[in-house]
Amino acid sequence: MEIPSEPNLKYYQNFYKKQLLEDTVPFWFPRSIDEEYGGYLLMRDADGSLLDDDKAVWIQGRAAWLLATLCNTVEPKPEWLAGAKKGIDFLRKYCFDTDGRMFFHMNRLGEPIRKRRYFFSETFAVIAFAAYAKASGDEEIANQARQLFGKCLEYATTPGLLVPKFTNTRPAKGIGVPMIMINTAQQLRDTIGDDRCEEWISRWIAEIEKDFVKDDIRCVMEQVSPSGEIMDHFDGRTLNPGHAIEGAWFILHEAKHRQNDPHLINLGCRMLDYMWERGWDQEYGGILYFRDVYNRPVQEYWHDMKFWWPQNETIIATLLAYLMTGNPKYADWHQQVHDYAYAHFHDREHGEWFGYLHRDGRLSSSIKGNLFKGPFHLPRQEWYCWQVLNQYLK
Numbered sequence: 001m002e003i004p005s006e007p008n009l010k011y012y013q014n015f016y017k018k019q020l021l022e023d024t025v026p027f028w029f030p031r032s033i034d035e036e037y038g039g040y041l042l043m044r045d046a047d048g049s050l051l052d053d054d055k056a057v058w059i060q061g062r063a064a065w066l067l068a069t070l071c072n073t074v075e076p077k078p079e080w081l082a083g084a085k086k087g088i089d090f091l092r093k094y095c096f097d098t099d100g101r102m103f104f105h106m107n108r109l110g111e112p113i114r115k116r117r118y119f120f121s122e123t124f125a126v127i128a129f130a131a132y133a134k135a136s137g138d139e140e141i142a143n144q145a146r147q148l149f150g151k152c153l154e155y156a157t158t159p160g161l162l163v164p165k166f167t168n169t170r171p172a173k174g175i176g177v178p179m180i181m182i183n184t185a186q187q188l189r190d191t192i193g194d195d196r197c198e199e200w201i202s203r204w205i206a207e208i209e210k211d212f213v214k215d216d217i218r219c220v221m222e223q224v225s226p227s228g229e230i231m232d233h234f235d236g237r238t239l240n241p242g243h244a245i246e247g248a249w250f251i252l253h254e255a256k257h258r259q260n261d262p263h264l265i266n267l268g269c270r271m272l273d274y275m276w277e278r279g280w281d282q283e284y285g286g287i288l289y290f291r292d293v294y295n296r297p298v299q300e301y302w303h304d305m306k307f308w309w310p311q312n313e314t315i316i317a318t319l320l321a322y323l324m325t326g327n328p329k330y331a332d333w334h335q336q337v338h339d340y341a342y343a344h345f346h347d348r349e350h351g352e353w354f355g356y357l358h359r360d361g362r363l364s365s366s367i368k369g370n371l372f373k374g375p376f377h378l379p380r381q382e383w384y385c386w387q388v389l390n391q392y393l394k
Contacts, residue, residue: 008331012319012338013389020382021074027352027368028375029067033083037108039090042374046366047350053108057095059374060087060106061124065187066375066383068131072191073387081135088132088141091125100151105371117163119155122148123180127187134191142192149188153200156181172231174223175212178204179247186253205251209267212244218274219293220244234299239291241279242310248272249317252324265324272317276333279310284360285340287314305364306357308373311341312381319385323392353378 027048032040034055040063043052064087067080094110095102102121105114126149133142155162156177166172182204189197211228212221222240225231248271255264279287287310290303314337322330344361345353347368355373356364367373 009389009393013386013393016382016386016389020379020386023346023351024353024375024379024382025066025070027350028063029083030079032063032375033086034090034108035086037090037110038086038093039106039110040087040374041108042369043371044367044369046347046354046368048368051367051369054113054371055090055106055108055110056371056374057091057102057104057106057121058124058372059369059376060091060095061121061128062376063374064088064091064128065124065131066379068128068135069383071135072131073383076135084128084132084135088128091128092141092144095121095125117165118177119152119162120176120180122152122155123184126152126184127191130188130191145188145192146194149184149194149196152181152184153196170231170233171226172223172236173211173226175208175221175244175247178207179243179250182247182250182254186250186257190257201254205254205264205267208247208251213267213271213274215270217293218277220247220271220275221293230293237293237296238298238300239275239278239293240289240310241275241291242287242289242307242313244275245272245279245287245310245317246313248275249313249320252317252320256320256324260324268317269321269325269327269330272321272330276314276318279314280333280336281306281359285336286344286357286361287311287337288359304359306344306359306361308341308345308353308355309377311337311345312377315341315381316384320388323388 031048032042034041039055039060041050041053042059043054045051064084067084071077071080090110094106097103097115102125103112104116104121106112126145129141129145133145182201185197185201188194211224214221221230222238222243223236230236248268251264252268255261255268258264278291281288286306289305289307290298290300292298318330318334318337322334344357347354352368354363355367358364
């Protein structure tokens with residue numbers, strides 16, 4: 001493949017803008033805004049019809065973040081700001097338990113159904129509150145974003161503060177906490193600011209590099225022992241290529257923020273390289289869901305499916321790696337994953353993407369929204385790629 005020239009990048013710039021504003025966002029809004037009870041009704045079928053009126057707290061925060069971010073970076077449309085406020089108000093009114101922790105799953109009215117052991121609902125609320133505070137100028141919500149980030153720091157660093165999922169027989173830690181906290185801190189810093197962010201981002205990146213990136217076997221682990229050793233059991237061996245590649249672009253984003261820090265560029269690109277090698281399906285295309293670090297069988301039966309979000313994260317990571325290094329390999333990878341994803345996941349009739357494919361690209365389900373899928377990974381990908389190309393092509 002030839003190295004993409006400026007017109008090729010211009011094509012991607014226009015493509016992502018058009019997809020975001022004319023296809024993805026209009027699938028969700030305004031129809032998903034719950035004018036009666038607040039928040040968003042996001043559990044939808046291919047044609048946008050409602051499958052369930054429950055509300056996932058993760059996705060309430062993510063959707064509010066998206067609308068507020070569009071206000072901040074694209075255009076201060078009153079309907080986007082009002083739509084973001086619907087989610088912010090729902091989160092603040094209903095989604096916090098009496099102990100200060102957040103719920104995971106609510107009914108339409110805002111009554112809690114389920115609470116989980118970890119604090120990802122809180123991280124998505126932080127980025128939503130911060131983006132909305134910037135868009136609206138609401139200092140009370142800005143302060144709540146910073147306070148909630150402080151709670152997330154406590155949850156992430158205080159053993160025993162949250163009820164553990166496992167016993168102490170085989171202690172382990174996952175890459176998910178440092179990864180999500182890097183991105184939460186980046187969003188907070190880049191919207192309303194917080195003096196704690198830089199130091200903590202550096203700490204979490206250092207932890208990922210020290211304990212999860214295994215250069216000797218060209219791999220990024222999903223779970224390791226507390227001191228970073230590989231655990232030779234099903235859970236310890238299971239890799240999630242899309243998740244590690246998402247972490248890679250968070251680190252590349254940080255490198256860009258730090259005047260193209262060469263160490264961080266190298267780290268992000270190594271993570272992308274290792275997990276592309278392990279995750280890209282050479283036969284059918286697309287990023288596989290799970291792999292085993294030693295190429296043994298994987299326990300989870302959906303291991304060879306294609307989920308939507310790993311493709312989104314790989315589209316971002318490959319584009320960012322190319323723009324930051326000029327290495328034509330990353331341009332080639334970007335074109336491969338872009339072409340695969342938009343050919344197989346995109347619904348040309350109704351807009352947005354399907355969430356779940358079989359390995360060979362056949363549709364597994366027509367669903368567009370559920371407890372985990374909503375207006376986040378795809379619109380974030382299209383928004384981020386468009387914005388980073390705007391900066392680059394200037």
